[in-house]
Amino acid sequence: DTAVSQTPKYLVTQMGNDKSIKCEQNLGHDTMYWYKQDSKKFLKIMFSYNNKELIINETVPNRFSPKSPDKAHLNLHINSLELGDSAVYFCASSQPGPPFFGPGTRLTVL
């Protein structure tokens, strides 16, 4: 009965690889987000989708590509991973009101 789920929870990979993180929500929310939390714990919005449509696209390198096959899913694909991409990535969903967060994916790029 998990509200917002992400897979995988941990991801360790080499520089230059391509990886994906999947997110699913069963709350019936229209809006989904990706946030990046860096080593200093700062949470920065990356993308926002509303009912499968891209609404917010912050200044994120185009190596990051979100994809929303339906309003319950928002995946994040990252090409050519760099050391600086190491962080925790959170998926979240919301209606008007507070976002509900997934457990986060800790990405480590070696």
Next chain:
Amino acid sequence: AQTVTQSQPEMSVQEAETVTLSCTYDTSESDYYLFWYKQPPSRQMILVIRQEAYKQQNATENRFSVNFQKAAKSFSLKISDSQLGDAAMYFCAYRSRRDDKIIFGKGTRLHILP
């Protein structure tokens, strides 16, 4: 652009005492939401309390309450009867009603001293 500022990177409080975490924000909008989230070492983001800007009454959830000063753009969190389990990072967040953007402060790490 909206901003959220948490001026206390770290705070400590004795168990059973009361502590207040500060948050200020900047916006030109009149209708918005404000939230406090707790992030324990498990890294899960947990909603602590929410406030809608049009409501004058301060929100309360058990031992957690806010002091919402709309004119001053201030939204502080008070934790009463602090418990060891309250030790965590606390984030203040702003959500515009106009768009879906949610902005977080840089967080305050709260230590509870036994």
